Amino acid sequence: MKPRNRESSGLQALLSERTIIIALLALLAFFWSVELVDTIAALLIFLTIAGLLVRLEFKRHRTALRTRIAETRKLEFNKRGGIKSVRANTLNAVPLPILIIGEDHRISFANHAALDLLGSDIVGNDVYIYLRQSKIVNAIEKIFDDGKKHAGVVRYTNKQKRSFDVTISRVSGTGGDDVPTQAMAFFYEITSMLQTEQMRVDFVANASHELRTPLSSLIGFIETLQGPAKDDLPAHDRFLGIMQSEAERMVRLIDDLLSLSKIEMSRHEAPDTEVNVEAMINSVVLTAAAAGKERGVDFKIDVDASASRVIADPDQLMQVLLNLAVNAAKYADRDSTVHVSAKVAKDKKYISLAIRDEGPGISKEHLARLTERFYRVDDARSRKMGGTGLGLAIVKHILIRHGSVLDVKSVVGEGSTFSFKLHRA
Ligand code: ADP
Numbered sequence: 001m002k003p004r005n006r007e008s009s010g011l012q013a014l015l016s017e018r019t020i021i022i023a024l025l026a027l028l029a030f031f032w033s034v035e036l037v038d039t040i041a042a043l044l045i046f047l048t049i050a051g052l053l054v055r056l057e058f059k060r061h062r063t064a065l066r067t068r069i070a071e072t073r074k075l076e077f078n079k080r081g082g083i084k085s086v087r088a089n090t091l092n093a094v095p096l097p098i099l100i101i102g103e104d105h106r107i108s109f110a111n112h113a114a115l116d117l118l119g120s121d122i123v124g125n126d127v128y129i130y131l132r133q134s135k136i137v138n139a140i141e142k143i144f145d146d147g148k149k150h151a152g153v154v155r156y157t158n159k160q161k162r163s164f165d166v167t168i169s170r171v172s173g174t175g176g177d178d179v180p181t182q183a184m185a186f187f188y189e190i191t192s193m194l195q196t197e198q199m200r201v202d203f204v205a206n207a208s209h210e211l212r213t214p215l216s217s218l219i220g221f222i223e224t225l226q227g228p229a230k231d232d233l234p235a236h237d238r239f240l241g242i243m244q245s246e247a248e249r250m251v252r253l254i255d256d257l258l259s260l261s262k263i264e265m266s267r268h269e270a271p272d273t274e275v276n277v278e279a280m281i282n283s284v285v286l287t288a289a290a291a292g293k294e295r296g297v298d299f300k301i302d303v304d305a306s307a308s309r310v311i312a313d314p315d316q317l318m319q320v321l322l323n324l325a326v327n328a329a330k331y332a333d334r335d336s337t338v339h340v341s342a343k344v345a346k347d348k349k350y351i352s353l354a355i356r357d358e359g360p361g362i363s364k365e366h367l368a369r370l371t372e373r374f375y376r377v378d379d380a381r382s383r384k385m386g387g388t389g390l391g392l393a394i395v396k397h398i399l400i401r402h403g404s405v406l407d408v409k410s411v412v413g414e415g416s417t418f419s420f421k422l423h424r425a
Helices: 002-033 039-093 112-118 134-145 191-226 233-265 277-293 314-331 379-384 391-401
Strands: 098-101 107-110 150-157 163-171 182-189 273-276 298-303 309-312 337-344 350-357 407-411 415-423
Touching: 002 039, 098 112, 107 112, 112 182, 134 150, 134 163, 134 182, 163 191, 191 233, 233 391, 273 277, 273 314, 277 298, 277 309, 277 314, 277 337, 309 314, 309 415, 314 337, 314 350, 314 391, 314 415
Parallel strands: 298 337
Antiparallel strands: 098 107, 098 182, 150 163, 163 182, 273 309, 337 350, 350 415, 407 415
């Protein structure tokens, strides 16, 4: 639209100038016809007016050309600006931190994730203020000093103990001065991967240690029976008893380890069986009560009539209830009562299951770590009672598979309540 307007206004200007010139020429012809000017003078005046017209035309064309060039440049600039902003938006949409670094080591661009990680005011500042590790400094220098395309992957860990694999590569310029070569740092977070790796290493070390203890004890007794106590028949009986309980501890440990790995294998399959939780609680309490009978621990069941059916994996739910009820029987005070309940939750979609004991309770600093593998509050007591230290870890993983979490509330000296919710059938 705009160029057409400009053309029409130019045309109008030209017409009006022509009109003036035609009027001037007509006037000149009139003066010449009445012999007010002679032929030579008329010719001179005509040439002057024509020259003026040519100059005007030339000036107008030059101005139009300049305007057109400026507009084309502006259009190109806008276009480039548009592409730039699309690039920035694309990088901002990447959920991993990305930095673009200039040859002067200043950060020329940081996407949203990088601003979140390193600070909102980092652009324009020296990158080494934020990434001081010498390996990163070397890698960035490799890009600019050695002209390398990729300077490799460097491990970066910040103060908050988040770890990243940072890939440093060259972003080539366009060849012109306006877009010079820069370095790109791409951060790939590996914190949870490292944690999992560490957990596996710890787990293998812990499991080996847990198995090694009863095994060493078994080997010790075998050597004693073969050597010094060879002919001591009363000692044989005692030693064999201990050896049996150590072997049983190993079996329990291996059973729990196998349970854990089975639960992990099924963790992505959501349970879909309708389970009669009331019948299950009755059966679990029978077993747990037997474990607590010797210490006078009594069990009380309280199941709402409408809270008897849940969606769960029956074997796994049985294991959860058994682990929690047997723990309650083991740790509850002598001659106390354990309460097992199933109630419809407020939103009516879930059933809340709870096992409450009147035991020693668990202090706050232990609560967060209670479901870690092999974590024990009182190591000696747990071992004496034949605990593997895996019961609550098994409970936690089964509940994760059921989309639930184990909630532990405890008051030292009063007791503990272990509870969780399951979908109502
Ligand atoms: P363990 O085989 O040692 O019982 P668990 O994983 O079942 O292992 O429990 C971890 C630790 O939590 C136990 O060693 C014990 O110290 C503590 N614990 C579990 N249940 C209770 C409870 N009801 N009362 C007090 N402490 C408990």
